Amino acid sequence: MTEPELVRYEQPAPGVARIVLARAEKHNSINPQMIFEVNDLFNRALADNGVKVIVLAADGRNFSAGHDIADTCEQYQAAVTASGRQVGHWSDFEAEGTAGWYAAEKEAYFETAKRWRNISKPTICAVQGKCIAGALIFAWVCDIIVASSDAVFSDPVMTFGMPGVEWFGHPWELGPRKAKEFLFTADAWNAEEAHRLGMVNHVVERDALEDFTLAMAKKIATKPAFALKLAKEAVNKTLDIQGQANAMDAAFYIHHLGHSQNFRVFGWGMDPTNVPSLATVPKKPG
Template identity: 45%
Template sequence: MSNADTAAVDRPDEEVVTYERRGTVAVVTLNRPEYRNAQNSKVTYALDAAFTRAVDDDEVKVIVLAGNGRHFCAGHDIGTPGRDVDESFERKAVIWWDHTRKQGVDRRLAREAEVYLGMCRRWREIPKPMIAMVQGACIAGGLMLAWSCDFIVAADDAFFADPVVRMGIPGVEFFAHPWVMNPRAAKEFLYTGDRFTAERARDLGMVNHVVPRAELEAETLAIAERISQMPSFGLALTKKAINQAEDLQGMRSGMDSVFGLHHAAHAHNAEVGVDSLAGMDARAMRDSNAGNGR
């Protein structure tokens, strides 16, 4: 492609995230299509490296987050061969000890405070506009990635769901639900675990635009190009202003309180059941949520 600056962000033999610059727009793409772009720790840190690269490039004005293949992201990796929950990682979002040396809640909280909640908060503060370009599934952990962006452009085949209440867990770690949609809709979203269509998500204010699948990339890049006409510092200050307003409405403190409930649920599952996920694997979660569109 013209004006493309492409390079590996992770392992050269298997790029879990790719980076491409198209003029003033950096396109960061999740690249595990065979697993519906499920997010493991390698993906988290590859995303962080790509976002940092885009922020450090003065020619980049806007960042687009995409997913390769049929789906944007089907959530956290809870069952692929690349699941790396037991591996150490570089800590960049929070200062905490290595989770692999710990047990129980100590272990889970240390990891999730970094690779999920902490990283999504870090990305929310990126001083350049970020657009999530979503097709197909945007489920659970995929929501967190899209919600870290400033807004969402969705294909007409996109659907959104957070089915983790089936595990007894009150929503994913980056608990933005009452802020990206209204509280009553957030309750329905979580209580039922149903898939919300792109049109329903737009009606609730979670999605900005819904476009035909074949036009998703062109429409998203056109919006990015329009934003690129604005001065970078003005965009950065505007983003900070709106983020601060959300936090004054309780978003950050709300996330902190729900993160505690999230880990109470994990601990309860581990105490009374077979594991912290209530015995649910990727297939069970997928099958339980299939076909429930609203």
């Protein structure tokens, strides 16, 4: 495995691995390279029998600004191909039209999220500052979320003509009515509101975030490894029996119906009408 450039691997305590998003100069915006580097480090932690808990954290003021939309669709698809990784079951990421774009997003956003959600070891996400759109995926796939008091969560993609991010955890994280409000308004909600709704486990002061999260990870790491794995699998399986897995699959199809409509009307996967900055993004024929 090559040394990652956009993420960092640490072992701050016995039994604990820490994966850190390290693209602070770009507010840890997410591109295929970062996604696959995070996946590589999850693999590293998973393969280390001495690691019992994995913390996902980020450098800088903000946890993540979400998807990096600076690249064209073709550049994004090429980056997924160039990564050389295979996480899910899709291929031909540079195919023309819907086929290539669907495959690239399926692999890099959806299949990686599904895999991280099901990693057998407990995971804790530490969130500070802004956690926007695609960054919600990174947080939601973790078992526990600890937020700093200045954390703000949002999924503003409705403004871009999309029904929500690729990993559609909204109804499960917020409940159906609050999920609809979150999506319809595209408002940003603070850590206390996220905690009130049950999306966040704990809210702590910013300067206490790392220590609090590590203390929780160390406490969990004192428990028997096999029992932790069984407990996580039991909870995840309960959600799957309730329909979460099938609902996520269906929502991903709906997500791409939104992309298809936007490509046909605007020549780009998102509606730029209300987002002037998108007007400069190179378009391609619908």
